[in-house]
Amino acid sequence: MKTTIIIFGLVLGLLYCGLYKHSDVVEPFTTNSNCPNILVQEGNKLMLLNNKKARIPGVNPIYFNNLEEYVEFANWQQANKINCPILYFQKVETATGEKGFRMMPDPIEKNAGLPTSFQQIQQPLMMQ
Numbered sequence: 001m002k003t004t005i006i007i008f009g010l011v012l013g014l015l016y017c018g019l020y021k022h023s024d025v026v027e028p029f030t031t032n033s034n035c036p037n038i039l040v041q042e043g044n045k046l047m048l049l050n051n052k053k054a055r056i057p058g059v060n061p062i063y064f065n066n067l068e069e070y071v072e073f074a075n076w077q078q079a080n081k082i083n084c085p086i087l088y089f090q091k092v093e094t095a096t097g098e099k100g101f102r103m104m105p106d107p108i109e110k111n112a113g114l115p116t117s118f119q120q121i122q123q124p125l126m127m128q
Contacts, residue, residue, distance in 0.1 A: 025068045035084030036062065039070070040101070082128040 034051040048070070049061040064070040077084065089101040 010122070034083065037084065037086055039086050039088045040091060041089070041104075048073070048086070075100075100106070 031051050036048045038049045038051055040047045044066055046064040047061045053060050055061065088104045090104050091100045093099050
């Protein structure tokens with residue numbers, strides 16, 4: 001009886017693996033090729049770049065003098081139902097003097113290396 005159940009489960013597992021399509025696994029999220037996808041901060045200046053398109057001065061990349069200008073642009077995009085996922089990088093210099101980029105979670109709240117939300121776990125007090 002046990003061997004029959006094991007064999008039946010094995011056959012079902014093989015059927016499942018054999019009939020599973022690659023298209024079921026692929027993420028359906030698609031992005032618009034017109035969307036800028038990289039935001040780089042250097043000092044107070046911000047550069048919004050679409051790395052899938054040719055660089056045209058004033059069009060790609062778009063430069064912002066400060067964070068408020070970028071926030072205004074992002075609010076305009078949201079109001080017009082333009083949803084573009086953007087990677088945010090900050091230009092940094094390491095202790096050895098090397099220049100590089102650090103990925104940040106959000107241009108408005110820069111919690112470098114910290115999770116965006118903090119969960120506090122409460123444990124009951126044990127009184128003896």
